[in-house]
Amino acid sequence: MMELTRKGEYAIRGIVYLAGRPLDKVCLLSDIAAAVDVPPTFLAKIFQQFSKIGLVKSFRGTGGGFMLGRPPEKITLLEVVEAVEGPIVPNRCVAKIPDCERSNSCNVHPVWKRVQDEVRGALEAVTLKELVSEE
Amino acid sequence: MMELTRKGEYAIRGIVYLAGRPLDKVCLLSDIAAAVDVPPTFLAKIFQQFSKIGLVKSFRGTGGGFMLGRPPEKITLLEVVEAVEGPIVPNRCVAKIPDCERSNSCNVHPVWKRVQDEVRGALEAVTLKELVSEE
DNA sequence: ATAAAAAAGGATATAAACTGTCTTTTTAGG
DNA sequence: CCTAAAAAGACAGTTTATATCCTTTTTTAT
Numbered sequence: 089m090m091e092l093t094r095k096g097e098y099a100i101r102g103i104v105y106l107a108g109r110p111l112d113k114v115c116l117l118s119d120i121a122a123a124v125d126v127p128p129t130f131l132a133k134i135f136q137q138f139s140k141i142g143l144v145k146s147f148r149g150t151g152g153g154f155m156l157g158r159p160p161e162k163i164t165l166l167e168v169v170e171a172v173e174g175p176i177v178p179n180r181c182v183a184k185i186p187d188c189e190r191s192n193s194c195n196v197h198p199v200w201k202r203v204q205d206e207v208r209g210a211l212e213a214v215t216l217k218e219l220v221s222e223e
Numbered sequence: 224m225m226e227l228t229r230k231g232e233y234a235i236r237g238i239v240y241l242a243g244r245p246l247d248k249v250c251l252l253s254d255i256a257a258a259v260d261v262p263p264t265f266l267a268k269i270f271q272q273f274s275k276i277g278l279v280k281s282f283r284g285t286g287g288g289f290m291l292g293r294p295p296e297k298i299t300l301l302e303v304v305e306a307v308e309g310p311i312v313p314n315r316c317v318a319k320i321p322d323c324e325r326s327n328s329c330n331v332h333p334v335w336k337r338v339q340d341e342v343r344g345a346l347e348a349v350t351l352k353e354l355v356s357e358e
Numbered sequence: 359a360t361a362a363a364a365a366a367g368g369a370t371a372t373a374a375a376c377t378g379t380c381t382t383t384t385t386a387g388g
Numbered sequence: 389c390c391t392a393a394a395a396a397g398a399c400a401g402t403t404t405a406t407a408t409c410c411t412t413t414t415t416t417a418t
Contacts, residue, residue: 089308090225090342092335094406097314100331117365129408136366149415150363165334173224178342179232195354196235199300199345200227206341207225207313210334219330229377252394265378271395284386285392 090178092169098126099134099172100165100219106144107160108220114153137171160220166211176211178203225313227304233261234269234307235300235354241279242295243355249288272306295351301343303351311346313338 101124109115117135121128135154138144142157156163170176179200181188188194236259244250252270256263270289273279277292291298305311314335316323323329 089227089231089304089311090313092224092314093404096224104331127407130406132365133367133407139365146365147415148363148365148413150417152364152415154365165331169224176224178225179227193356195356196239196300199349203342203345206345207338210338210341214334221328221330228375262378264380267394268378268396274395281394282386283384283392283394286387287385287393289394 093173095130095134096169096173098124098131099138100168101126102131102134103138103143103156103163103168104216104219106154106156107163107216111156111159114147114151114155116153120154134172138168141171143167143171156216160216163216164212165214165216165219166208168216169211176204176207178207228308230265230269231304231308233259233266234273235303236261237266237269238273238278238291238298238303239351239354241289241291242298242351246291246294249282249286249290251288255289269307273303276306278302278306291351295355298351299347300349300351300354301346304346311339311343313342 102120105120105124106115117132118128120126120135121131124131135144135146138157139146139154143163144157145155147153147155166176175184177183179196180186181194181197182200182204188197237255240255240259241250252267253263255261255270256266259266270279270281273292274281274289278298279292280290282288282290301311310319312318314331315321316329316332317335317339323332
């Protein structure tokens, strides 16, 4: 239960790798994909999503590729995960548009709210800077 | 992401309802299903899983049905959820048999471990007793 | 201008998981 | 023996996940 999908896993690997490269250098998608061992076509879709919300900057044409959209310490793991997986919603009742009417009377509801807050908190507390392995 | 399935939702509804009934009374599955608005055949599968691990006691034949296997204050929400959804595993790397070898060197790994611990903790802190609505 | 490089976008395909239903079997009571 | 009820197993439709492929657009270099 509550499992990150491949897409999420790949997304993290890809952007963490990018965060570990020289920040002013454009990286080829194919290079990133090879480095983190992810199908290039799949990673392309992921980076398109990143690009749309500014998590990465993309450059087309010869010499093109990707750069981090912001310094690594300004990008949280929560942003990365939600970019590709959507919002953290442990149960429908705590979604933005909940599809459960009894939320008010339901005693389980606050539990899911708490789970949601804790997960979001844990992911928001971590930035890409802390995730790049320094050696 | 991280969403409880219908099965999980139904499981909670069903067993919380049972916990709110007189504890020594056997309840018909069909009655429970009707009360909590869940397809009876689906709920049957769920209660079979409950029964196997002793969360509920089942009685076959005429006059049969289900009873809570333990007092409500001795059953946690975590048990109920894991009974039908399997273990709480936000990422494969924190599963019992992880399929990621780099767990040692990976900086993301401790984050998922933390998420796992917090979710489990939040669900374990709540018992069925607290979930039955008293009015 | 043209060709080549690279990302963007769209369509498609396969497999797995989710959400059930149906049928048969087992157990218990009257 | 007959009926009530859960257990067990098979099956089916839908949705989501996991990609891949192809075409288009943008940019750069020749």
